[in-house]
Amino acid sequence: xxxxxxxxxxxxxxxxxxxxxxxxxxxxxxxxxxxxxxxxxxxxxxxxxxxxxxxxxxxxxxxxxxxxxxxxxxxxxxxxxxxxxxxxxxxxxxxxxxxxxxxxxxxxxxxxxxxxxxxxxxxxxxxxxxxxxxxxxxxxxxxxxxxxxxxxxxxxxxxxxxxxxxxxxxxxxxxx
Numbered sequence: 001x002x003x004x005x006x007x008x009x010x011x012x013x014x015x016x017x018x019x020x021x022x023x024x025x026x027x028x029x030x031x032x033x034x035x036x037x038x039x040x041x042x043x044x045x046x047x048x049x050x051x052x053x054x055x056x057x058x059x060x061x062x063x064x065x066x067x068x069x070x071x072x073x074x075x076x077x078x079x080x081x082x083x084x085x086x087x088x089x090x091x092x093x094x095x096x097x098x099x100x101x102x103x104x105x106x107x108x109x110x111x112x113x114x115x116x117x118x119x120x121x122x123x124x125x126x127x128x129x130x131x132x133x134x135x136x137x138x139x140x141x142x143x144x145x146x147x148x149x150x151x152x153x154x155x156x157x158x159x160x161x162x163x164x165x166x167x168x169x170x171x172x173x174x175x176x
Contacts, residue, residue, distance in 0.1 A: 007153070011145055011169040016127075016155060020048070023125060023142045024055025027095065035059035036093045037119075039085055041110060042066040044099035047156035047164070048127040048144070052097060063087040065113075069106050079109045094119040095141075099156050100128040104135040111138065128152065128169070145169075 027036070035058065040049040042064050053062060066083035094114055101107050107124065115122055125142040133149050147169075153159050154166030163172075 006173050007163075007166075007170040008173065009168050010147065010150075010152060010171050011155075013167045016144070016168065017051070019144050020051045020127075021055050023144065024052055024057075026142060027052075027125070028057045031058045031093060034093055035061070036095055037061045037063060037087055037089055038095050038097050039089075039110075039114060040064050040097045041099070041106070042083065043161075044156045044158060044164070045097050045127070048099055049097040052125065061087060063089075065110060067106055067109060079105060085114075089114070090118040091120050093121045094123070096122070096124045098124065098126040100130070100152070101126050101134050101136070101140065102130050103133060107140075108136070127155070128157075 036056075038049060038053055038060055040046060040062060043066065049062070053060060063085040064083060065085050068080045068082060069078065096107070096110055096114060098107055098110075107126070111122065111124065123141040126140055127144040129140060129143045129146050130149050131146045150171045151159075152169050153163040153172050154168055154170045156164050157169065158164045159172055163170075
């Protein structure tokens with residue numbers, strides 16, 4: 001069991017809400033008269049995605065993809081593909097919605113996978129980006145917050161499937 005005293009808030013509920021509203025407005029402006037398909041990377045992105053999708057004022061669809069790379073606090077470095085999208089996306093505007101870009105392995109995998117399905121356009125929105133450790137050869141179009149390399153939980157982010165329900169983002173200490 002994880003004790004609450006091991007959690008230190010790094011991004012408040014209010015900061016999350018404000019930044020997501022800004023990203024939603026930017027996406028709405030960018031796709032003014034066009035529709036978008038949001039591809040949500042499960043499991044961690046579902047809370048960010050639901051708030052982001054409600055913050056846009058454009059026609060949109062939603063689909064889900066599931067890949068895993070973590071066990072506890074460590075990335076295994078290997079991507080496990082668990083669920084494919086069910087929507088035909090060729091010729092459509094796609095926005096991949098990610099909770100956190102850490103090493104970059106998962107988003108590199110998902111971007112390449114989606115790109116191979118020939119979308120009209122492909123952009124990425126992430127809640128969190130660990131800029132010092134992410135190895136990317138492409139730009140992330142919308143970043144909620146840049147954070148250090150510390151392990152974080154809450155707002156969809158988990159530690160062994162727990163703590164996703166916290167309404168802010170917390171640094172997790174005292175856990176090995």
